[in-house]
Amino acid sequence: MSTTGAGLRSALLAASALTAVFSAAAPAAAEGQLTVYCSVQEEWCRPMMAAFEKETGIKVSMTRKSSGETYAQVKAEAANPKGDIWWGGTGDPHMQAAEEGLTQEYQSPKNAELNDWAVRQWEQSKHRAIGVYSGALGFAYNTKLIAEKKLAEPKCWADLLDPKLKDEVQVADPNSSGTSYTMLATMVQIMGEQKAFDYLKALHKNINQYTKSGAAPAKATSLGETTVGIAFMHDHVTMIVEGAPMKVVAPCEGTGYEIGSMSIIKGAKNLDNAKKFYDWALTPAAQAIGAQAKSYQVPSNKATPVPPQAPKLSEIKLIDFDFAKYGSSEERKRLLAKWDAEVKNQP
Ligand code: PLP
Known part of the structure; x- marks a missing residue:
């Protein structure tokens, strides 16, 4: 077992000991819009966007594509960005986008609540991609x-x-x-x-x-x-x-294993709303939507309960995955x- 695997193991144990806090905010007044590129399964993308709309009143336009396809779209649109935030999908194309300057730096106040592996992703991407789940x-x-x-x-x-x-x-x-x-x-x-x-x-x-x-x-x-x-x-x-x-x-x-990630797109037209989504997506309430949608990753916020169905990373022989190397533009x-x-x- 690698040190990375061991880190994930202790994070997993810590997270499973804590309970989620669910927000019961009433629907807010209309607050503009947001274009989200979603790279998890459609079944998780949809309730995630609906919950964010309900909580903030921000109208979300969502496109679901696989991780590599979303990277290609963000790159193709770089001169005239159409998306504001890219949520989910494996970390490697997020890292590549960060290195190529397709995404932008952001430090969320929620970083302090995250597991080390999620913050390491943020540090390695020079503050452009953050871990949202692992599997x-x-x-x-x-x-x-x-x-x-x-x-x-x-x-x-x-x-x-x-x-x-x-x-x-x-x-x-x-x-x-x-x-x-x-x-x-x-x-x-x-x-x-x-x-x-x-x-x-x-x-x-x-x-x-x-x-x-x-x-x-x-x-x-x-x-x-x-x-x-x-x-x-x-x-x-x-x-x-x-x-x-x-x-x-x-x-x-x-x-x-992956560190499923999130990045704000460089030149986002709805930057303030992208930051609102980013902060919200790192909360236990937002991360708990994954398990409700039958997506059983390990969430990045230490206070989000790890779904009991999630494969136990502590029982799997995990390699010490080099996310910086394999997420680099040249290597990928x-x-x-x-x-x-x-x-x-x-x-
Ligand atoms: N859906 C889920 C539930 C995932 O965990 C991941 C990985 O981040 C993806 C989708 C990404 O899938 P793809 O391999 O199509 O990029």
């Missing part, structure tokens, strides 16, 4: 399909290379999906770059589809459209809570170009 990467299998097809239950990343799993594994495309980029960066950190690409090239033979969204393989596993899905473990748990015949696996070799661009050339479009 570990893993895979899950459909227990009915595994039994019907008489396949061995996979326990390790290495097991996913079994030729019997040809066309039975699904994962997202790391260009659009932060989940899948987390997997790419995780493999490089666990195996070293050469072996990681050898692994991903071999895994390609078993992949039935590279989806756009990171959580789609969890849904496909629940529906029996794929036997194995690679995604964040909490995304698989959402399916199991809904009754899917699935088992979630924390891979035996160890795994990476290089690894994605290499993945396109050597994995997806391999001869």
Whole structure:
């Protein structure tokens, strides 16, 4: 277990001992507008925006896209920004946007209430991205399909290379999906770059589809459209809570994790409202909406209860993920170009 994993573990224990404070503010008068780019699941984006509108009277216009896609949109709009704030999605593209000056510095009074890992993200991004939640990467299998097809239950990343799993594994495309980029960066950190690409090239033979969204393989596993899905473990748990015949696996070799993040877009036209959203999104009341929407990450505010369904990070072999390196513009661009050339479009 790395020091980072240990830090998360103690944060988790501290957070679970505290109780949330729920605000019962009445709807406020209309207070202008805000454009939010949301990179978590639509099911969480919608109640989050509705709660903010209700509490502040600010009219929210929300677009949901995966993490890598939102980064690309923010970059494409840099000369004439249309979004005000980017909430959720894996940290790496938020870090890249910070380095490229696409987002702006902000220090929230709520920083003092956050776990160390969330504040570290803010420090490493030079005060441009803050951690809002964390969760570990893993895979899950459909227990009915595994039994019907008489396949061995996979326990390790290495097991996913079994030729019997040809066309039975699904994962997202790391260009659009932060989940899948987390997997790419995780493999490089666990195996070293050469072996990681050898692994991903071999895994390609078993992949039935590279989806756009990171959580789609969890849904496909629940529906029996794929036997194995690679995604964040909490995304698989959402399916199991809904009754899917699935088992979630924390891979035996160890795994990476994300610091889901939030950034204010440089040139935001509704800057004051973006700051209001930012401060509010770091409160226990706002963060508790995740679990209500069946999103079971570990929240960044120490006073937000950790949902009991959240995979226990203390029981998972977490690598000491280098968020600064793998969120750097040069490294992210290089690894994605290499993945396109050597994995997806391999001869
Ligand atoms: N939805 C949830 C619940 C997540 O935890 C994450 C990761 O931050 C995402 C969506 C991002 O997904 P994607 O891989 O599509 O960028």
